[in-house]
Every structure is written in structure tokens, then in C-alpha cells.
Amino acid sequence: MTSVQEVITVLEHAGFERLPKPLTIAGTEFGFEAAVRGTHTSHDLVLVATDQVPRRRLQRLVAGLARSLDLVASRRPVSLVLLGGVAASDRIELERYARILPIASTRPDTAEIKDAIAVLLPLQLPNVDLVHGSDPVNEVMTALGLRKTTPEHIRLIRSAADGTDAVRETLRRYANEGADWNDDVEEDNE
Secondary structure (H helix, E strand, O other): OOHHHHHHHHHHHOOOEEOOOOEEEOOEEEOOOEEEEOOOOOOOEEEEEEOOOOHHHHHHHHHHHHHHHHHOOOOOOEEEEEEOOOOHHHHHHHOOOOEEEEEOOOOOOHHHHHHHOHHHOOOOOOOHHHOOOOOHHHHHHHHHOOOOOOHHHHHHHHHHHHOHHHHHHHHHHHHHHHOOOOOOOOOOOO
């Protein structure tokens, strides 16, 4: 399998659809080595090129593609995966038309490909069933070393979720209750 095919395979596993070669937009054919388009949540048009394509030709291809997409009023963002890296001056010119995702190696492994195109891939969140969390209040109690908790401890810790003002208010009420004070302000009738 070639490096271009490996990039396409990774993208297909992420829900992208391979486009026929040559890529045709508004009746114009573009000779990119491969192209895919996003489906479902991604709308990207992803082009793949290697360092075998002369940079001036690649710049003309990307610029022409951008113009053709404008003609058909496409709103698809364009990303260009470049195998073999890209010189800074070439990158600046290409970035006028597409997001550039360079892969320095001409023979990248899957991990290197995924790292380079990570912005195109869906986030991999941990499986909730595998995360063994407990009640946050219990974790705080354990961290504080409180062996015996009271309803006041729990109320104070839970108020932390609402910010420092809530903690202050909870602590003020707790202190007032302990001192047998009420929250009513007595007016001085002089």
C-alpha cells in the first residue's frame, strides 16, 4: 500500500468518502493524487499530494480548484495533506487556498498520519464504562482526610461547584447558625 493510500484509508475509517480520480469540479479536472470529502459531521474536501508533484504545479492546481469551488458556491473547507513536507515559502502560497497538513515522512506509519491530520478526525473520548470515578464529594472528603462527615461538610463542599461566593455564603450561614444568630437585621429605633 502506498503512503497516499494509507492516508486515504485513515480518512475513510473516519467517515470520509473517496472521490473519483481525476477530481472534477465545475467541469474542470484536477490531477491530485487522491481526494476525499467529509460526510456526516465533516464537510471538508481533503486533497492528498506527495513531494513528487512540482510545487508550482501544485500551487496552480490548488488555486484553480479554489476558483472552481467559488464558481459553484461551495462552502466546503479545503485541506491539503502533503506527504514529504513543504518548504515555508511554498506553504505560505498554498495556505492562501487551503489548510496545509504536512507529513514530513514520505513513508509515514498510521500514527504519524493520524497525528498530522488530527484536526480532520473525530475526537476519541474514553469509554465512560472504563472510567472508574466516584462521587466528587467523597473524593474531596478523602483528600481532606475527613473520616466522619456531617451534613454541613457536604453542604460546604457542594457549594464549591457554584463558586467562591456560594462557599462564603454557606460558611456565613453555618457560622450564624452556630452562634444562634439569625439573618434578620434589627433596625435601631432611636
